[in-house]
Amino acid sequence: MKIGELSRRTGVPVRLLRYYEAQGLLTSHRSEGGHRHYDPEAPVTVGRIRTLLAAGLPTKVIRELMPCFADDGTRLQACVLDHLRAQYAELDSRIASLTQARTALGDILEASTRALTHA
Structure with a gap:
């Protein structure tokens, strides 16, 4: 085709x-x-x-x-499953890092919003 x-x-x-x-x-x-x-x-x-x-x-x-x-x-095939597991673990690690970054950004936004409303 x-x-x-x-x-x-x-x-x-x-x-x-x-x-x-x-x-x-x-x-x-x-x-x-x-x-x-x-x-x-x-x-x-x-x-x-x-x-x-x-x-x-x-x-x-x-x-x-x-x-x-x-x-x-x-x-x-089973011979590549370890490779896929490593990729899966890498995704978990990236998700954890992004979750931490999101939490930190949320804290900054919350603190900044609070400061503006009390000013």
């Missing part, structure tokens, strides 16, 4: 499909005229990419994970 059809079938803009290809996440074959053609399983591949991006994984990590899908393609 051509890139326009893949875009229509997946709802992903052509520009992003080209980006995925440039990042090594998606492959195409070029026709003699230079047009991209994708294999029939490309929509499934794009779905996997979108799922992993939505999980907050960077494209570098996704590139490493793409060959590791098992069974029907909805699960990853």
Whole structure:
């Protein structure tokens, strides 16, 4: 299928499909005229990419994970689970940091608002 059809079938803009290809996440074959053609399983591949991006994984990590899908393609092989657990722990750490920053900002806003109302 051509890139326009893949875009229509997946709802992903052509520009992003080209980006995925440039990042090594998606492959195409070029026709003699230079047009991209994708294999029939490309929509499934794009779905996997979108799922992993939505999980907050960077494209570098996704590139490493793409060959590791098992069974029907909805699960990853056990050999990459430690990597996913590390990513999960990193997200927890970032959430904790953001929560602390939010609390600190809230304290500043509250103190500033109180000072203005008592002035």
